[in-house]
Amino acid sequence: MAEIPKVLSIAGTDPTGGAGIHADLKTFQEVGAYGMAVITSVVAQNTVGVKDVWHMENEAILKQLEAVLEDIRPQAVKTGMIALPSMIESITDRLERENLPIIVDPVMVATSGDSLMDKETTELMINRLLPIAEVVTPNMEEAEKLTGVNVSTIKEAEKAARLLVDEMGAGAAVVKGGHAKDTAIDVLYYKKEFIHLTADRFDTKHTHGTGCTFSAAIAANRAKGIPVIKSCELAKEFITKAISHPLNIGHGSGPVNHWGRFLEK
Ligand SMILES: Nc1ncnc2c1ncn2[C@@H]1O[C@H](COP(=O)(O)OP(=O)(O)OP(=O)(O)O)[C@@H](O)[C@H]1O
Numbered sequence: 001m002a003e004i005p006k007v008l009s010i011a012g013t014d015p016t017g018g019a020g021i022h023a024d025l026k027t028f029q030e031v032g033a034y035g036m037a038v039i040t041s042v043v044a045q046n047t048v049g050v051k052d053v054w055h056m057e058n059e060a061i062l063k064q065l066e067a068v069l070e071d072i073r074p075q076a077v078k079t080g081m082i083a084l085p086s087m088i089e090s091i092t093d094r095l096e097r098e099n100l101p102i103i104v105d106p107v108m109v110a111t112s113g114d115s116l117m118d119k120e121t122t123e124l125m126i127n128r129l130l131p132i133a134e135v136v137t138p139n140m141e142e143a144e145k146l147t148g149v150n151v152s153t154i155k156e157a158e159k160a161a162r163l164l165v166d167e168m169g170a171g172a173a174v175v176k177g178g179h180a181k182d183t184a185i186d187v188l189y190y191k192k193e194f195i196h197l198t199a200d201r202f203d204t205k206h207t208h209g210t211g212c213t214f215s216a217a218i219a220a221n222r223a224k225g226i227p228v229i230k231s232c233e234l235a236k237e238f239i240t241k242a243i244s245h246p247l248n249i250g251h252g253s254g255p256v257n258h259w260g261r262f263l264e265k
C-alpha cells in the first residue's frame with residue numbers, strides 16, 4: 001500500500017475553528033493528507049477579534065514536536081503563528097535536523113487586524129526560518145515587513161517575492177493578493193520564474209483564515225508528493241472554492257467553507 005501522506009502544522013489556535021491549527025487540520029483532511037498539530041499559542045479569538053493570548057513555553061512546544069517526530073514522520077510541515085523570538089529559535093533548531101519541505105506562513109496579524117507576532121520576531125523569522133522554508137506565503141503587508149519593499153502593485157509583489165527567494169533564502173515565495181482592491185492575484189516566484197495564480201475576487205467579508213487555509217493546502221499537496229508549482233496552483237483552486245461558498249457564520253469576518261470544492265456554484 002502507498003504511504004499515507006502526513007502533514008504537520010505548528011501554529012496557534014482559534015476556538016471558533018476558522019483559522020490557525022483548526023483551519024489547517026480541516027484543510028489537510030479535505031486535501032487528502034493525515035493532519036497533525038503542535039500548538040505554539042492558545043488564542044482566545046473569534047470572527048470579530050482577538051481577546052487574549054497565552055504562549056506555550058518552549059519546552060511544551062519542543063516536547064509536542066518531539067512526540068510527533070519520534071513516532072509519525074510527516075512528509076511536509078507548515079508553520080503558522082509563531083509569536084516570540086525564542087519560539088522561532090527552538091522550532092528552527094529542531095526542524096533543521098529534519099529534511100522536510102517546510103511551508104512558512106509568516107502570520108503577523110489576524111484578519112480582524114489584531115497583532116499575532118512580537119515585533120522582534122520578524123528579524124528572527126528572516127534570519128532563521130526563511131532560509132529553511134521551501135515556500136513562504138506572506139500577504140502584501142507581511143511581504144512589506146519582511147522585505148522593506150512597498151507592496152501595492154503586481155510589479156512590487158514580484159519584487160518582494162524575488163527578494164524573499166534570491167536574497168533571503170526561501171525556496172519559493174507566494175506574495176498573496178487577498179488584500180488587493182479589485183483582483184485576487186497571488187505572485188509565485190520559484191526557480192527564477194514568476195507565475196501568477198489568478199482567480200475571481202469575491203466581494204465578501206468572510207475571509208477569516210484564508211491565509212492559513214491556503215498555506216495548509218500547499219503543505220498537504222507537498223506531503224502528497226505534488227511538485228511545488230502544482231501544489232500552489234491546487235491550493236489556489238482550493239481556497240477560491242472555499243471563499244466562493246461562504247458559510248455566513250459569526251458576527252465578524254467569518255470562516256471560509258473548507259468543503260466548498262464539493263459544492264456546485
Ligand atoms: N475576497 C477574495 N476573493 C478571492 N480570493 C481571495 C479573497 N481574499 C483572499 N483571497 C485569496 O485567499 C488567499 C489568502 O490571501 P490573503 O491575502 O487573504 O491572506 P492572509 O491575509 O494571510 O489571510 P488571513 O486573513 O488568514 O490572515 C490568497 O490566495 C488570496 O488571493
Ligand SMILES: Cc1ncc(CO)c(N)n1
Nearest residue numbers: 012013019020081110209
Ligand atoms: C492562530 C491564528 N493563526 C493565524 C491567524 C490569521 O488568520 C489567526 N487569526 N489565528
